[in-house]
Amino acid sequence: MKMKGCDDTFTSSPAVGDINGDGAPEIVIGSDTAVYVITRKGKVLWTVPADGNYHSSPALADIDQNGDIEVIIGSENKVCAFNGEDGSILWEVETQGLILSSPAVADIDGDGDYDAVVGSNDTFLYAVDGSGTVLWIFGTGADIESSPAVTDIDGDGFAEIVVGSNDSRVYVLDSDVSATHSVRIAGILGGFLLGILLLGFIVLKKTL
Helix, strand or coil: CCCCCCCCCCCCCCEEECCCCCCCCCEEECCCCCCEECCEEEEEEEEEEEECCCCCCEEEEECCCCCEEEEEEEECCCEEEEECCCCCCEEEEEECCCCCCCCCCEECCCCCEEEEECCCCCCCCEEEECCCCCEEECCCCCCCCCCCCEECCCCCCCCEEEEEEEECCCEEEEEEEECCCEEEECCHHHHHHHHHHHHHHHHHHHHH
């Protein structure tokens, strides 16, 4: 499928979902010039021009709890939430660096509403609630190009955020950043040890 008259470069990965409530899935993807929403028949439903490249991949969620799906995506130096029906801007939060990280959407503060977490090349991880209010900003030692994952990794009933940074560390953060842990993966040795751990996990699964 090729969009007529489009010569954009796409480094963003697509998200697929019914964002306008018509019962059919749409394709949402960012490019070096815009965010596109495309129907399954190849028609452009709406597009929003970019201030810069959209390298980040979109997340689809009812982040403001209004019953409709929004598009959350990082751009050149901001994370944006767009109305899924028409592409109108819901909110945007500026960062001080390029966003290559893709947002994770989850209820990280336990209030029953969705929040977005995304990294930036200004070395910081941003948590933003559904109204666009910044909940917290966490700094690492280098750019964050990794996309965060959110889950209750320690079984305490609360979400944790896991993300990698270009400072060679993987961070595990409590949802309110009251406690943080990190492990350093150092070059060849770190990759070798990580490979051993993964191999051990695979062997263990096969023997169970």
